[in-house]
Amino acid sequence: MPLRYAIALLLFGPSVACAQNLTAAECDEILSAYNIVPDGCAGSGAVRASDGPTQRQKENNVFFAQGGSRLDPKAREQIVLLGKLLESPAMARSCLRLEGHSDTSGSSQVNRDIARKRAETVNAALARQLANPGRILEVTSRGEETPLANLSNESPWQRRVTLWARNCPLSS
Numbered sequence: 001m002p003l004r005y006a007i008a009l010l011l012f013g014p015s016v017a018c019a020q021n022l023t024a025a026e027c028d029e030i031l032s033a034y035n036i037v038p039d040g041c042a043g044s045g046a047v048r049a050s051d052g053p054t055q056r057q058k059e060n061n062v063f064f065a066q067g068g069s070r071l072d073p074k075a076r077e078q079i080v081l082l083g084k085l086l087e088s089p090a091m092a093r094s095c096l097r098l099e100g101h102s103d104t105s106g107s108s109q110v111n112r113d114i115a116r117k118r119a120e121t122v123n124a125a126l127a128r129q130l131a132n133p134g135r136i137l138e139v140t141s142r143g144e145e146t147p148l149a150n151l152s153n154e155s156p157w158q159r160r161v162t163l164w165a166r167n168c169p170l171s172s
Contacts, residue, residue, distance in 0.1 A: 029081050061148075061160040062122050066105065068159075069117035071125060079122065082163070083129020095168040097138040098122050103158035104144045112143035115161075122161040137168075 062075050071079070085091055100115030100122075119139045127133035147153050148160075 026081075026084055030085060060164075061157075061162050062118075063157065064118050064159045064161075066103070066156065066159060067114065069114060069121050071121060076125065079125045080129060083126060086126075086130060086135070086165075091165070093167050093169070094135065094165040096126075096136045097140065097164040097166075098126075098136060099162045099164065100139075100141040100143075101146065101158060101160050101162065102144050103147075103155065104153040108143060112141050115143045116141035118159070118161050122163075 062071070062078055064070075064075070065072065086094060086096075098119045100117070100119030102111035102115045102118075104111070106114070116139075119141060123136055123139045127136060130136070144153065144158070147158050148155070151157050
């Protein structure tokens with residue numbers, strides 16, 4: 001039975017395996033965004049990802065402005081980088097679930113709706129980055145039901161799409 005892992009932690013642990021097709025610039029982008037050094041990336045003495053919740057929250061989520069479902073420039077860059085990572089040999093057999101979330105600033109139904117729109121926005125943007133967009137198996141909304149730990153329910157960090165990945169066989 002395959003286990004689901006947060007995207008940044010799937011197959012990575014403290015480092016990403018099989019980064020054969022990543023350029024030095026892409027290795028630097030992954031290091032900068034996720035504080036993870038892919039195997040095969042030339043000499044980096046970087047500190048590995050910590051167990052602190054803030055780093056994991058950044059790794060596993062795409063964040064949004066209040067009430068919005070539009071990607072800001074930073075989120076668009078993150079999705080391009082995620083696309084490159086997902087196309088790497090280490091992630092080539094991964095399938096995804098995109099889970100939309102919200103803060104508690106609106107009604108439960110409004111929050112569920114905006115969270116769904118956020119997940120659909122990430123789905124559309126990420127699908128353009130993948131050779132096989134069918135790897136995105138599920139797009140769902142959790143609304144305000146599952147806030148990130150150690151943050152207030154109104155925190156901007158609650159307005160997000162969480163990316164989950166698991167290893168799955170892909171048909172040819």
